[in-house]
Amino acid sequence: MFDRPSSRSEAFASFRAGFTDIASPLLELAAQPIRAVKGIGPYFRAQGDLARENAELRQQLIEARYWEDLAYRQRDRIEVYEAALNVQTAATEDRIGAWTVADPQGPFVQARLIGRGSDSGVADGYPVINLYGLVGRVYETGRRSARVLLLTDLNSRVPVMVDRSNARAILIGDNSEYPRLEYLGRNPDIEEGDRIVSSGDDGVLPRGLPIGRAVPTREGGWRIELYSDQAPIDFVWVWPYVRAEQPEAEEEPVVEAVEDAAIEGGAPTVEAPDVPVTADEPAQEPAEAAAEDAP
């Protein structure tokens, strides 16, 4: 999962991160004129279609109002459920917004340099999303800059699933615009146009991040048309997602409880304390949570 080749060893990574920290203000400066003129082409091309586009947008607005109402109702329901279950989810405001300051194009790496680093709370491994879906993950973090490895990079490996059927696969980048799906199994339940999301397997990424739609290949395989490619990757959010760790040995607290009960001569009972359930992380171990609750 998410291999890091020898050319990106720790020593080079820290040196490179330090260098990009120094260069990022210059790169940010160089990106400003590009950002200023990026809308010129679409602006002139869109002039002729404005009337038709306006009518379409009005129709979409009417439809969107229905979905907006539905979203508000669902949000209210979810709030009630979360309050009842004491669920803690990563809040939207926790995400760290960042601009792309460098966009190197080349055969060796598909990456973006963003203008936020560890000073802003960015760390290696954090998922990066844009308005449409998952973009990639942070793999080199400096103080004021960080490099994001895109899903299309040769070294990118992300566990995903089909939203409709929960069929699992690994999304493998190969420097093409459409990364491929591997390890789907013999008879995978996947169809053209299926929505592909992160599966959260291995605890590396949160579950359910939108990635793209499935596209069959001539060879019988599957590739993904990335949602994040709907627009140039400019402004992104870094999600400070803490990787879920493997739980410690589960048997020990139970064994200790049984032993204690045997010594006291009573029946062993292990009560689950009132622990908040985190949506993205496994629930805490009862013994661990009890230790934390203790004064």
Place this chain on the structure above:
Amino acid sequence: MRKPGERNAPYWSALWCVFTVIAALLFQAAPTRLIEGITLMPTWPLMVIFLWAGLRPYFMPPIAVFAIGLTQDLLTGAPMGVWALSYLVSIAVFRFRGEDGMPRDLPPIVLRFAGTLLLAHVIAYASGSFALGQPADWQPLIIEVIASILMFPMLAFLVLRRRRSRSSGFGG
């Protein structure tokens, strides 16, 4: 061997050289794909190195060429040393030599640049694949080569024109 005219005002030329190198490196790394329609990116640093190595060879000693390549590796996230090595070797092989340095006609300059470009990209592909531990993607390299060959004559023409108009040389 520096010409008498070049000795008189080398500082502006040196400053101009540094500026063009930095601009080329920044432009190479800048998010140009944000602008719709721009999907080709020539190898700007190699063009600048090649032209300066022809106009003022003492501005582009091997250590400077290596440093520019290394900076490009750092900025673009490529494996360390790939572009440094490829620029160093290709410029060493194809740079203009002799008293006159770079000729004043466009075709021989473009031809020699094409050789430099091809060699640089072959070396970059080989060393990059070695560093990555798997074959690198050759398509972006081909696109870079084509974009550079298309863009270079225009740049070289401007340089030659300026060189003709000012006897002291490019920007100097």
